[in-house]
Each structure stands twice: as C-alpha cells, then as structure tokens.
Amino acid sequence: MSGFKTSIRRIVAAPGYHIHPKHDLKALRKRLHGGKHKGHLGDLPLTSMIDMFSMLCIFLLMNFASTGEVFFISKNLKLPEASHSRPIESNPLITITPTTVTLDAQNVGNRNISMEERSGDMEQLRRALARIKAQQEQERPDKPFKGNVNIQADENTPILHIKRVMNSLISEGWTGINFAVRLDEKAQQATERIEE
Amino acid sequence: MARRQMHADLNLVPFIDLFSTLICFLLMTAVWNQIEALSTNVESVTSSDSPAPPDPNKVNLTVTIMRDRIEMAENETAYKFAIINDKLPLDKVIRGLEVWREKYPARKDVILNTENEIPYKYMIATFDTLVGNGWSDVGVNTQ
Structure with a gap:
C-alpha cells in the first residue's frame, strides 16, 4: 500500500528542469532563475543605446536642410560642383541629357506638368513653357512674370544641348535661369578660411 | 530604525520611443545631396522688346571657353590661357579678374x-x- 502512495506522489510532483541538452549551462541557469544572488544579467544595457541615439539625432539635426528637396536627380546624372552658389528655389525643373529634355513643373493650375522632349526644335517644350507662363500670369495678374526656371544636366553634357534649351527658354520669356549644382563644401570652407 | 534604501531607476523606455521616432523622421527627411544654384539673368529677346542702344564707350568684358584655351578679352585685347590635360587654368583667370x-x-x-x-x-x-571673385552679373551667351 505504501508503495502505491509513493508512486502516486511521484506522478503529481511538480516538474523540474528537465531539458538536458548536451552542454547544459548550469551556472548560467542558476544565475538567471534563482538562488540567493539574483544577478542583472537579463537587463539590456540601455545607457549605451541612448548615447548612440543621442549622437545620431545630433548628427541628423545638424545635417537637416529644408531646401533642395524638390529635385529628383536620376542615378546616371552627376551635377557639376560649385562653391559660390546660393540656395535653390522651387521652380519648374528642366533636366537635360544628350538625347532628351524633360520638364517637371509642380502646381500649375492645381496640377503637375511633366513632359519629355526628344526633337531638336524643342516645340513641345516651348508649348509647355508657354502654358506654364500663361497659367502663372493668370494666377498672379498684379505681379510681373519672373520667368525663373531651374536647369540640371550631367557635368559632361556638351554645352550645345544647354544652349538649345536656353534659347527656347529666352524666346518664351523665361529669363531667370538657374543652373543646379552640387555644393562643393570643401572648396567653400577653404574659401571662407582664406577670407577670414 | 534603519532607513529603507531606495532604488530610483530612470524609466528609459519613453526616451527610446522619442529617439526612435525622431531618428525615423530625420532619416526620412534628410537631404543628402546639397543642391544649390548659379543664376544668370538673360534679357528677353522677344520681338516686342526694343533693345537699348549699346554704349560705345562701354568696354565689353568677355571670358570665352574653348576646347584648348580660355580667353579673357576687353573689347579687342585678349589674354589666352591654355587648358592642359583637361585642367582649366582658373588660377590665371583669377589673376586676370584681379x-x-x-x-x-x-x-x-x-x-x-x-x-x-x-x-x-x-x-x-x-x-x-x-x-x-566679385563678378556676380554673369551673362551666358547662347549663340
């Protein structure tokens, strides 16, 4: 009888640690789950993570710029560098490659105009520019038409293609031509040091 | 009676939330390419405009870039600086501008x-x- 009772007690006994891998880390298990000296091994060290976040935040805030975000630069287009440029404004953007001329203008009569010109006479480009000009004059009849436009082109594009577009712009009354460039920070800093 | 020792740990979870949000925002709005502009203002040449007569006493200052040289000219007088190995002689141009x-x-x-x-x-x-070098009114000839 006593042997039966003992066997029942064995069945309902609380299960202990029963997974026994080949290399059981007993010491680690003890430190994690109990004993008199309960360690802090399970806590994630957050201080170093917050240090890293702080430095990252400071770096990103220092590089934060509210201008120049309006441009889509294709991967194969490398803008020329300049060190005495000024911040670019949001104007219709003309992208020039040796084969195509692309115009992107935003908010022209509550819509965006985007076209691609492949012919040499720039007829399609001229029509789009005339349409944008008319729209701007209609929206602001009391202000004179400024005719500001941004041009971006790869640094190795022959000047002939730039001149062709510039002639089309001038003939349509777009005389404020801005050449988009990459800011050469090293040259700019060197110039500032010399001036100081 | 012994004073009870207090463990006042700073709750860092809100800090991490704030930093994570801020970093995501800054990374998404970051502008890695610093794009600026060089401006030229070209006078309109539409047929309705009447161009002003040129001043005969005014000296025309021109810089001409050619395949092998840069020329700086005041009316008829020109200085030529050779382009060697695709390197523009900008230091000489600067001296000419001075x-x-x-x-x-x-x-x-x-x-x-x-x-x-x-x-x-x-x-x-x-x-x-x-x-x-102080010549801010640069006109680009499109001819």
Whole structure:
C-alpha cells in the first residue's frame, strides 16, 4: 500500500528542469532563475543605446536642410560642383541629357506638368513653357512674370544641348535661369578660411 | 530604525520611443545631396522688346571657353590661357579678374562665351570662379 502512495506522489510532483541538452549551462541557469544572488544579467544595457541615439539625432539635426528637396536627380546624372552658389528655389525643373529634355513643373493650375522632349526644335517644350507662363500670369495678374526656371544636366553634357534649351527658354520669356549644382563644401570652407 | 534604501531607476523606455521616432523622421527627411544654384539673368529677346542702344564707350568684358584655351578679352585685347590635360587654368583667370577689378572697380558684369562642344562642367567651373571673385552679373551667351 505504501508503495502505491509513493508512486502516486511521484506522478503529481511538480516538474523540474528537465531539458538536458548536451552542454547544459548550469551556472548560467542558476544565475538567471534563482538562488540567493539574483544577478542583472537579463537587463539590456540601455545607457549605451541612448548615447548612440543621442549622437545620431545630433548628427541628423545638424545635417537637416529644408531646401533642395524638390529635385529628383536620376542615378546616371552627376551635377557639376560649385562653391559660390546660393540656395535653390522651387521652380519648374528642366533636366537635360544628350538625347532628351524633360520638364517637371509642380502646381500649375492645381496640377503637375511633366513632359519629355526628344526633337531638336524643342516645340513641345516651348508649348509647355508657354502654358506654364500663361497659367502663372493668370494666377498672379498684379505681379510681373519672373520667368525663373531651374536647369540640371550631367557635368559632361556638351554645352550645345544647354544652349538649345536656353534659347527656347529666352524666346518664351523665361529669363531667370538657374543652373543646379552640387555644393562643393570643401572648396567653400577653404574659401571662407582664406577670407577670414 | 534603519532607513529603507531606495532604488530610483530612470524609466528609459519613453526616451527610446522619442529617439526612435525622431531618428525615423530625420532619416526620412534628410537631404543628402546639397543642391544649390548659379543664376544668370538673360534679357528677353522677344520681338516686342526694343533693345537699348549699346554704349560705345562701354568696354565689353568677355571670358570665352574653348576646347584648348580660355580667353579673357576687353573689347579687342585678349589674354589666352591654355587648358592642359583637361585642367582649366582658373588660377590665371583669377589673376586676370584681379587686374580687371583694379581697372574697373565698379563693374560686376561679364559675358561668358563657350564653344558648343565643351562639357557643361567647364562652364559651371568658370561661372563659379567669376561669381566667387566679385563678378556676380554673369551673362551666358547662347549663340
């Protein structure tokens, strides 16, 4: 009888640690789950993570710029560098490659105009520019038409293609031509040091 | 009676939330390419405009970029600087501009001519040099 009772007690006994891998880390298990000296091994060290976040935040805030975000630069287009440029404004953007001329203008009569010109006479480009000009004059009849436009082109594009577009712009009354460039920070800093 | 020792740990979870949000926002709005502009204002040449008669006493200051050289000219007098190994002689151009500055201290206008075959970066580099040396009114000839 006593042997039966003992066997029942064995069945309902609380299960202990029963997974026994080949290399059981007993010491680690003890430190994690109990004993008199309960360690802090399970806590994630957050201080170093917050240090890293702080430095990252400071770096990103220092590089934060509210201008120049309006441009889509294709991967194969490398803008020329300049060190005495000024911040670019949001104007219709003309992208020039040796084969195509692309115009992107935003908010022209509550819509965006985007076209691609492949012919040499720039007829399609001229029509789009005339349409944008008319729209701007209609929206602001009391202000004179400024005719500001941004041009971006790869640094190795022959000047002939730039001149062709510039002639089309001038003939349509777009005389404020801005050449988009990459800011050469090293040259700019060197110039500032010399001036100081 | 012994005082009970207090463990006041700072709750870092809100800090991490804030930093994570801020970093995501800054990374999404970051502008890695610093794009700026060099401006030229070209006078309109539409047929309705009546061009002003040119001043015969005014000296035309022009910088012309060719395939093998850069020419700086005041009316008929020209200085030529050779382009060697695709390197523009901008230091010589700067010295020429300093001479012009002494002769014409009030002037800021200069005309930039280019040959059709030269790369765009040559024009921008020369344009940038002119602007950086006080000649801010650069007119680009499109002929």
